[in-house]
Amino acid sequence: MQPAPLMTTDAVAPGERAAAWRNWVWTHFGGLESDLYGDTGFDGHMSASQAGDVVMTKLEANRHRVLRSPRLARTSDTSYLKIVAPWQGSAAVEQQGRQTWVKPGGWAIYDTTGSYEIANPERVEHLIVMLPKEQLVERGLRLESLMARHVGGASGISRVALESMRNTFQELPAMNATTARGAGEMIIELVRLSLQELAGRESATTQLEAFRDRIREHIGQHLRDPGLSIDRIAQSLNCSKRHLHNAFSAEDDTLAHYILRRRLQACMRDLKNPAQAQRTITDIAFSWGFNNGAHFSRVFREHAGLSPSDFRETALRQSAVV
Known part of the structure; x- marks a missing residue:
């Protein structure tokens, strides 16, 4: 073959x-x-x-x-x-x-x-x-x-x-x-x-994975909330902040970076979507929990390699070709 x-x-x-x-x-x-x-x-x-x-x-x-x-x-x-x-x-x-x-x-x-x-x-x-x-x-x-x-x-x-x-x-x-x-x-x-x-497998490892799943599910449900924080997550899940951080200690992401990356990914999806083309970049960013335009532009460029406006222009041009 x-x-x-x-x-x-x-x-x-x-x-x-x-x-x-x-x-x-x-x-x-x-x-x-x-x-x-x-x-x-x-x-x-x-x-x-x-x-x-x-x-x-x-x-x-x-x-x-x-x-x-x-x-x-x-x-x-x-x-x-x-x-x-x-x-x-x-x-x-x-x-x-x-x-x-x-x-x-x-x-x-x-x-x-x-x-x-x-x-x-x-x-x-x-x-x-x-x-x-x-x-x-x-x-x-x-x-x-x-x-x-x-x-x-x-x-x-x-x-x-x-x-x-x-x-x-x-x-x-x-x-x-x-x-x-x-x-x-x-x-x-x-x-x-x-x-x-x-x-x-029933072990401490799978219990930890299940707890990480609970954390990620909670973050996904509250990703648009600008008040989402590690303090709020700990209160909602009835655990300590240390327990939250320990759950992510073996991951390549910290918990704070995981939240940031999920928000950036959501913004990228909206910026690539032709149906969202009439919305401003600021409106999209703020709808996903960001509350500072300059901060959003900086972390978006670090994550995507392009400014939000350049990313949107490139993505919409490519979608038109496909």
Whole structure:
């Protein structure tokens, strides 16, 4: 099973690479938006193969983000569970208000039938694995609480699954169609066992994850409130501020930065939406809990790589082309 032809920016003029990459990502992953943190220089490469019903893609690229909006998720005619397993760099997987970071030696999973965002804040080399969702749903797994989780990879069945995914991708060129299909079925079964183990794990770790989910759910419900603060969250959840901070101590985000990033992501979605084009940038920012225009402009540029007005202009121009 030979990989699909390599998609590479090497043969594309520098000024056209960003647009070419966005088109490739949109086409290959079935309606997935991307942005490049406002960077002007970019290079990226993708190659893909199939192991039966399992689609495997190797992706190498400069820092970038991908986003599936609720609208795109609703209109998709494909139903996959998607795994990101870095060889190099890191990825932040966010879905259903839950976020997890994954680095080399681990993997995380999410559902393409729902909205999600993947941030790759540095140059990455990822293995992306797409598994037919119905083949896991049929086996009785309750998937919703397992999405945007760090499944593992350091030990146990999740490590076996990770190594099998990597080895299968590398050896697919030497496999015939029947062998490749069998390898794909094996991967689906190993992922099922890994998720089953994750779902059944009763430990301090899963209790902490459940508490983080409660915090994130509360933040999501009150994100538009400019009075949202760590003090208010602690009062609402009947816990100490120290307990809140400890819940996020192993995360790459502090709690305060998580709130800021969620607000910025919400602003970015509104600024990209043609239906919101008549609203002022200040109105959008203040509707998501910001109360200082200069502060918003500064943190937005730090997050997106562009000023809010430049970001909006670029995004609306790209949406008109797509």
